[in-house]
Amino acid sequence: MMSLTHVRTRIKARLGELWWYTLILFCVQRLGDVINAFVGLWLVPKYVSQEELGAVLPLAQVGTVLGLPLSILLVPFMKFLNTYATRGEYGKVKRLLRDVFVLSGILLAGTLIYARFFMPVVFERMRIANGSLGLLIVASGVLGTVSPVFVNALQALKRFRVIAVVNLLSAPVRLITMLIFMPVRALSGYFVGQSAPAVFSIFVPLIGLRRQLGRQVKSESYWQTDWRSLVRYTLPVAMVLVASTIQVAVEMFVVRHRLSDMDSAGYYVISRFAEMGAYVGLTMIMVLFPLAAEQHQRGQNPIRLLWHSVAGTVLAGLILACVFGFFGKDILGMLPVWRDYTRYAPSMSLLTIIMTLRMATGCFLNFEMACGRTGFVKFISSVAAIECVLLYGLTGCSFFTGFLPAALINWMAGIKAARLDFVLEVMLWSSIISFVFMTFGQVFQKAKDCDPSFLKGLEANSA
Numbered sequence: 392m393m394s395l396t397h398v399r400t401r402i403k404a405r406l407g408e409l410w411w412y413t414l415i416l417f418c419v420q421r422l423g424d425v426i427n428a429f430v431g432l433w434l435v436p437k438y439v440s441q442e443e444l445g446a447v448l449p450l451a452q453v454g455t456v457l458g459l460p461l462s463i464l465l466v467p468f469m470k471f472l473n474t475y476a477t478r479g480e481y482g483k484v485k486r487l488l489r490d491v492f493v494l495s496g497i498l499l500a501g502t503l504i505y506a507r508f509f510m511p512v513v514f515e516r517m518r519i520a521n522g523s524l525g526l527l528i529v530a531s532g533v534l535g536t537v538s539p540v541f542v543n544a545l546q547a548l549k550r551f552r553v554i555a556v557v558n559l560l561s562a563p564v565r566l567i568t569m570l571i572f573m574p575v576r577a578l579s580g581y582f583v584g585q586s587a588p589a590v591f592s593i594f595v596p597l598i599g600l601r602r603q604l605g606r607q608v609k610s611e612s613y614w615q616t617d618w619r620s621l622v623r624y625t626l627p628v629a630m631v632l633v634a635s636t637i638q639v640a641v642e643m644f645v646v647r648h649r650l651s652d653m654d655s656a657g658y659y660v661i662s663r664f665a666e667m668g669a670y671v672g673l674t675m676i677m678v679l680f681p682l683a684a685e686q687h688q689r690g691q692n693p694i695r696l697l698w699h700s701v702a703g704t705v706l707a708g709l710i711l712a713c714v715f716g717f718f719g720k721d722i723l724g725m726l727p728v729w730r731d732y733t734r735y736a737p738s739m740s741l742l743t744i745i746m747t748l749r750m751a752t753g754c755f756l757n758f759e760m761a762c763g764r765t766g767f768v769k770f771i772s773s774v775a776a777i778e779c780v781l782l783y784g785l786t787g788c789s790f791f792t793g794f795l796p797a798a799l800i801n802w803m804a805g806i807k808a809a810r811l812d813f814v815l816e817v818m819l820w821s822s823i824i825s826f827v828f829m830t831f832g833q834v835f836q837k838a839k840d841c842d843p844s845f846l847k848g849l850e851a852n853s854a
Contacts, residue, residue: 422559422562423558423559423561423562423563424562424667424670425562426562426563426565426566427562427565428663428667429566430565430566430569430584431663432660432663432664432726432728432729433726433728434566434569434570434573435447435573435577435581435659436659436660436728436729437728438573438574438577438580439577439578439581440577441652441653441656441731442518442652442656443518443519443577443578444652444655444656444659444660445646445647445650445652445654445655445656445657445658445659446517446518446519446578446647446655447578447581447659448643448646448647448658448659448662449517449640449643449644449646449647449648450513450517450519450524450528450578450582451528451531451532451582451585451643452639452640452643452644453510453513453528453532453640454528454529454530454531454532454533454535454582455532455535455536455636455639455640456532456636456637456640457502457505457506457509457528457529457532457533458498458502458529458532458533458535458536459632459633459636460498460502461494461495461498461499461502461533461536461537462536462632462636463625463629463632463633464494464498465491465494465536465537465540467621467622467624467625467628468487468490468491468540471483471487471613471617471620471621471624472484472487472540472544475487475613476544477689480611481608482608482609482610482611483611483612483613484544485608485610485611486610486611486612486613487613488540488541488544488597488600489610491537491540491541495533495537498533499529499530499533502529502532502533503526503529506525506526506528506529507525510525510528510529516644516647516648517647517648518647518652519578524578524579524582527579527582527583527586528582530582530586531582531585531586531589534586534589534590534593535585535586535589537589537593538588538589538590538592538593539592541592541593541596541597542554542557542592542596544596544600545557545596545600550600553595553596553600554677556595557591557592557595557596560591560595561588561591561592562588564587564588564591565584565585565587565588566584568580568583568584568587569581569583569584572584624763624765627765627768628760628765628768630768630769630772631756631767631768631771631772633772634771634772634775634776635771635775637775637779638775638776638778638779638821641778641779641782641783642778642782642814642818644783645782645783645786645814646658646811646814648787649786649787649809650809650810650811650814653731654810654811656731656732657731657732657734657735657738657811658735658738658811660723660729660732660735661723661732661735661736661738661739661742662742664715664722664739664743665715665739665742665743665745665746666746667711667743668707668708668711668712668743668744668746668747668750669704669708669746669747669749669750670707671703671704671707671708671750672700672703672704672707672708672747672750672751672753672754673750675699675700675703675704675754676700676750676753676754676757679696679697679700679754679757679758679761682696683696683697683757683758683761683762687761687762687763693758693761693762696758697754697755697758700754700758701751701754701755701830704747704750704751704754705747705748705751707747708743708744708746708747708748708750708751709744709747711743711747712740712741712743712744712747713740715736715739715740715743716737716740719736719737719739719740720733720736722736723735723736723739735811738811738812738815741815741819742815742818744819744822745815745818745819745822748819748822748823748825748826749822749825749826751826752771752822752825752826752829755767755826755829755830756771756829767828767829770825770828771825771828771829774821774824774825774828775821777821778817778818778821781817782808782814782817784803785803785806785808785813786808786809786813786814787809
């Protein structure tokens with residue numbers, strides 16, 4: 392009779408590292424998602440009024456935008472953590488993490504100063520009172536920007552078990568914090584709760600990495616030898632990061648700023664369901680990046696990892712979109728806090744498809760970055776920029792009075808773009824265009840470069 396260890400080894404060998412670790416992390420993360428779903432779908436609507444509910448997501452994006460300078464500076468850290476870990480250069484990994492702490496402290500101080508002038512404008516457009524909320528939003532955004540670096544260090548060293556522990560406990564930490572603070576002040580308590588798991592996700596990886604990065608590992612400089620590579624890698628990836636961050640922020644701002652309180656609250660509720668379509672993709676990307684980077688570093692072709700990731704992401708998301716398409720109204724009618732939003736059930740299915748396509752595109756992007764390729768940057772950034780212009784321009788065309796011809800402004804006003812279905816349609820088309828480009832343009836060409844037989848086989852089959 393085979394032991395459990397032997398069975399596990401055989402299953403792991405059969406599935407491969409990508410699917411094995413994806414399965415483990417998926418199971419652990421889904422336990423956390425049950426708690427997060429409770430927070431997003433019941434706790435937040437219970438304590439945050441309908442008039443303010445639609446401001447939750449855009450305010451969270453404000454913190455991300457304010458933390459964007461730090462995100463840009465951390466771009467090369469994420470890549471080179473994988474590179475140094477693959478080479479076994481733990482002294483450089485240790486120095487990188489130390490520098491992250493220093494940079495984070497400096498930029499946090501600078502962001503807090505800048506936010507004092509920036510946040511009042513945001514609160515006015517979000518229809519929210521200021522108070523101490525601005526400080527909490529900035530802290531939450533910066534902490535949320537920093538914490539993935541330390542989880543990335545675990546990824547680079549393939550410490551997936553520690554990642555599983557972080558994912559398993561982060562959600563309970565978030566829930567307990569929100570249960571304590573949200574009854575006192577709803578929105579402030581929400582952002583305190585958002586910050587707690589980020590802090591947890593910084594310190595637990597440090598404990599988990601003590602064996603590889605403890606006192607016995609001597610810190611080693613990386614700047615003198617690799618600064619050119621760091622800069623060369625950072626510039627194109629930073630362009631995509633800025634474009635995607637601003638794209639999501641604009642979407643959230645348009646929904647809250649241009650639409651009614653009811654529509655923005657409805658978007659919040661359906662987005663909590665729709666993001667479930669990204670669950671599989673998020674888990675696969677976490678495993679895909681370090682495995683693809685490692686294989687590429689060794690001169691192997693990791694294209695099979697990519698196609699497995701994309702297929703798993705799309706299949707899971709489309710199944711969920713179909714479920715929402717058939718049973719969306721029934722689901723939203725189950726609890727009193729959702730019943731006001733049953734009319735948004737068709738939009739819930741559409742938003743699930745949007746998030747699925749974006750996560751599949753994220754698989755492509757992470758794969759390309761893991762292989763050190765950045766040819767996709769200009770196109771993907773352009774699509775994001777065009778979407779932002781269309782959304783904010785068409786939903787608020789009166790802004791252009793005096794700058795554009797009156798006939799053009801009247802035509803723009805006739806579209807009546809300040810409605811949720813229009814916003815989702817624009818988001819859908821930008822997601823489709825990016826996905827198709829990455830599938831048939833960039834990735835197929837790169838696959839041919841890595842393995843000429845890949846496209847020859849497709850040509851032979853089509854003939």
